[in-house]
Amino acid sequence: MALNVLVVDDSAVMRKMIVRTLRLSGLPLGEVYEAGNGKEGLDALREHWVDLALIDINMPVMTGEEMIDRVRQNPETADLSVIVVSTDCSETRIEMLQKKGAGFVHKPFTPEGLRETISHLTGVAHDEQTGEGTLQGSGPDF
Amino acid sequence: MTSKLEKELYRAAVLTFEELGLMLPTPDVNEEQQKAATEATVTIPFDGPFSGRLVVTICGDVLGGLAANMLGEDEASAHEHRDDALGEIGNVICGNILPRIAGARDVFDLRPPYITEHKEPRSEGEIHPPAATAHVGFDSGRADLALYVDSGAVTISVECNR
Numbered sequence: 001m002a003l004n005v006l007v008v009d010d011s012a013v014m015r016k017m018i019v020r021t022l023r024l025s026g027l028p029l030g031e032v033y034e035a036g037n038g039k040e041g042l043d044a045l046r047e048h049w050v051d052l053a054l055i056d057i058n059m060p061v062m063t064g065e066e067m068i069d070r071v072r073q074n075p076e077t078a079d080l081s082v083i084v085v086s087t088d089c090s091e092t093r094i095e096m097l098q099k100k101g102a103g104f105v106h107k108p109f110t111p112e113g114l115r116e117t118i119s120h121l122t123g124v125a126h127d128e129q130t131g132e133g134t135l136q137g138s139g140p141d142f
Numbered sequence: 143m144t145s146k147l148e149k150e151l152y153r154a155a156v157l158t159f160e161e162l163g164l165m166l167p168t169p170d171v172n173e174e175q176q177k178a179a180t181e182a183t184v185t186i187p188f189d190g191p192f193s194g195r196l197v198v199t200i201c202g203d204v205l206g207g208l209a210a211n212m213l214g215e216d217e218a219s220a221h222e223h224r225d226d227a228l229g230e231i232g233n234v235i236c237g238n239i240l241p242r243i244a245g246a247r248d249v250f251d252l253r254p255p256y257i258t259e260h261k262e263p264r265s266e267g268e269i270h271p272p273a274a275t276a277h278v279g280f281d282s283g284r285a286d287l288a289l290y291v292d293s294g295a296v297t298i299s300v301e302c303n304r
Contacts, residue, residue: 087237108161
């Protein structure tokens with residue numbers, strides 16, 4: 001079962017790095033969409049089915065925090081799995097993001113670290129034997 | 143004598159260049175590296191319990207390889223992303239150093255990085271020296287870092303063992 005992922009970061013380089021890391025992580029990937037700020041991210045969510053959003057915090061036009069608030073306010077996206085990928089490691093901010101139901105990955109990150117956070121949040125894991133994605137028991141119902 | 147703050151700045155820079163840029167620093171900055179010409183400078187302004195900016199200057203022939211490493215492409219393909227790559231390096235260094243000097247619970251807002259091709263001119267507002275500097279050597283050049291804190295800011299102390 002493949003994950004459709006949205007990557008939201010104002011840095012094109014960082015978006016490419018995240019996508020590359022996702023592919024190296026071994027998790028089953030479907031479509032990968034990119035957006036340069038929170039507003040573009042919301043537009044992408046309106047147009048595409050997304051299972052997981054990886055979102056930066058500090059972005060122009062609309063920040064990651066504001067985007068997450070809008071996502072949670074919309075019944076169609078309220079349950080979207082969200083992981084914040086940021087340099088910001090303030091405990092205050094991380095706690096606030098966790099209250100919004102978001103996971104957190106600190107930059108710089110490794111494929112293993114990203115995979116672990118994604119697996120924990122989505123319940124999807126990489127099956128090392130078959131190379132396919134599997135749903136762990138603690139994951140959401142599909 | 144190198145201050146604790148400067149050691150933390152150096153540590154944050156080395157970590158970022160190694161893990162994000164896949165570039166290993168040389169043990170020190172030799173004469174040739176010191177003479178390397180400036181390639182580009184990135185400034186990352188920040189606001190929070192105190193405000194200021196981090197300035198990272200890349201010298202020599204570092205930027206092309208850095209962007210290529212980050213993108214997993216050859217230097218020619220990565221050329222158009224060099225400024226973006228440097229901006230992201232600066233962002234990550236800044237994001238990592240600020241909690242070390244302010245505290246784990248303090249929240250900072252980093253503003254978008256901006257690139258200049260020369261060292262930052264010291265003509266904007268009050269001229270004051272940086273709170274900390276660090277220098278990281280690479281095979282093909284070096285990176286100079288300077289952390290500026292606006293005047294009137296709180297006393298900075300470095301937290302240990304975070």
